[in-house]
Amino acid sequence: GAVVSQHPSWVICKSGTSVKIECRSLDFQATTMFWYRQFPKQSLMLMATSNEGSKATYEQGVEKDKFLINHASLTLSTLTVTSAHPEDSSFYICSALAGEETQYFGPGTRLLVL
């Protein structure tokens, strides 16, 4: 149980285009999901908390107009990187909160912006 999927697993795009990443909890419902970014050899950096049916909460320094988050159902959250630039290239990981405490992570999405 507690499986989280992400799609796509990797994406290459041109600078200036927008990219949407989906995060799904497959066998449980999650009112709260989280989006992280991870640079090579570093730990996870929380970007935002995604709340079903309400606006996401962004961490300090994360541009909410750049990283659009939609949590439209209890099993799906999406992250859209708008007008992507090379500096947005990274490994993006989502997690879903099962119950009150335990986060289960997706497999991650590697984004490369050319």
Added chain:
Amino acid sequence: EDQVTQSPEALRLQEGESSSLNCSYTVSGLRGLFWYRQDPGKGPEFLFTLYSAGEEKEKERLKATLTKKESFLHITAPKPEDSATYLCAVLTGSARQLTFGSGTQLTVLP
């Protein structure tokens, strides 16, 4: 501010050589301490949650323990497939977000 420190940063072991990874924390109101395993290019995989000092949990060759200041992840007779980065994280107060340590990169040589 909550702080989580993991040591060592990297650890190389021979197959069968048991050892421990450390996660020390300075937090207010610990609700849970979590251990995850992360393989290169993948998301973290949940291993354990510990809630109170003295608690222990085991899974195959791994055993996690918790005191009031730190947690240990003991690896008994490791195999090469245990090679990964092990992440420690804490949940505190009324927050829903985890605070992560920087991880220990474990390499088990055959």
